[in-house]
Amino acid sequence: MSDAARFVRTVLFVPPGVDPDEVTEDMVLPGSNIVVGPYAGDSRIKEVEFVKSSGRAKDCPKDDRPEFAILGRSNVGKSSLINALVRKKEVALTSKKPGKTQLMNHFLVNKSWYIVDLPGYGFAKAPDAAQMDWSSFTKGYFLNRDTLVAVLLLVDASVPPQKIDLDCANWLGRNNIPMTFAFTKCDKMKASKGKRPDENIRDFQQLIRQNYREHPPWIMTSSVTGLGRDELLLHMSQLRNYWDQ
Ligand SMILES: Nc1nc2c(ncn2[C@@H]2O[C@H](COP(=O)(O)OP(=O)(O)OP(=O)(O)O)[C@@H](O)[C@H]2O)c(=O)[nH]1
Numbered sequence: 001m002s003d004a005a006r007f008v009r010t011v012l013f014v015p016p017g018v019d020p021d022e023v024t025e026d027m028v029l030p031g032s033n034i035v036v037g038p039y040a041g042d043s044r045i046k047e048v049e050f051v052k053s054s055g056r057a058k059d060c061p062k063d064d065r066p067e068f069a070i071l072g073r074s075n076v077g078k079s080s081l082i083n084a085l086v087r088k089k090e091v092a093l094t095s096k097k098p099g100k101t102q103l104m105n106h107f108l109v110n111k112s113w114y115i116v117d118l119p120g121y122g123f124a125k126a127p128d129a130a131q132m133d134w135s136s137f138t139k140g141y142f143l144n145r146d147t148l149v150a151v152l153l154l155v156d157a158s159v160p161p162q163k164i165d166l167d168c169a170n171w172l173g174r175n176n177i178p179m180t181f182a183f184t185k186c187d188k189m190k191a192s193k194g195k196r197p198d199e200n201i202r203d204f205q206q207l208i209r210q211n212y213r214e215h216p217p218w219i220m221t222s223s224v225t226g227l228g229r230d231e232l233l234l235h236m237s238q239l240r241n242y243w244d245q
């Protein structure tokens, strides 16, 4: 590999089918480090159907369709992002009160792949039912789910890097679980205190970089403005189409 290619790989996400030496700027999705490759395809969501809620990993659907898990701190905007992706208000229930999503919820998209809304982590004051042991509940799912294409790890861009998010990213990395960082709430450009989203994102990435030879894909999103929605769907299409091979 050339030095240029090696540099590209430390910064950009180069998908299967792309030679890092051939990457040009116009191949990178706006607001992300994601290079679009030959596997990117039709990414439109035509229909979504709620399939089931599962309390245990072994209760999840068993039909071998590829899936993306939506993971992140309680209140980071997981359910809102799902609703934005599918352009429906109330596919996944959202709430100002953290701890709303307490089970793994499978949504079947275009009758061919799943989006999974997971319970948020890092919330201690949830009602009893939500105070499950995140480690045994969700870790079992990640380690055993063969159909998992990637985890979308949502990180709130309106606050500085949080230890719990870094711990989670590092745990996924150590276990070789493919992940994409989706930074949420990027519309909150006028943070009342502290830094702007772009600064928080940069700080977060600096902390992540030490642990990866190749930077995982990341993308800026907002469920309010729709920022990053089409780009994220295109990225998911290339991961999925490659997985389908
Ligand atoms: N400004 C802004 N607010 C957002 C965005 N996404 C979510 N929110 C708000 O953040 C709060 C939490 O959103 P949810 O989507 O319910 O968060 P969640 O991660 O599903 O939360 P749990 O299910 O409790 O883990 C709600 O008040 C949303 O309106 C965003 O992109 N921009």
Ligand SMILES: [Mg+2]
Binding pocket: 078, 079, 080, 093, 094, 100, 101, 117
């Ligand atoms: Mg939720």
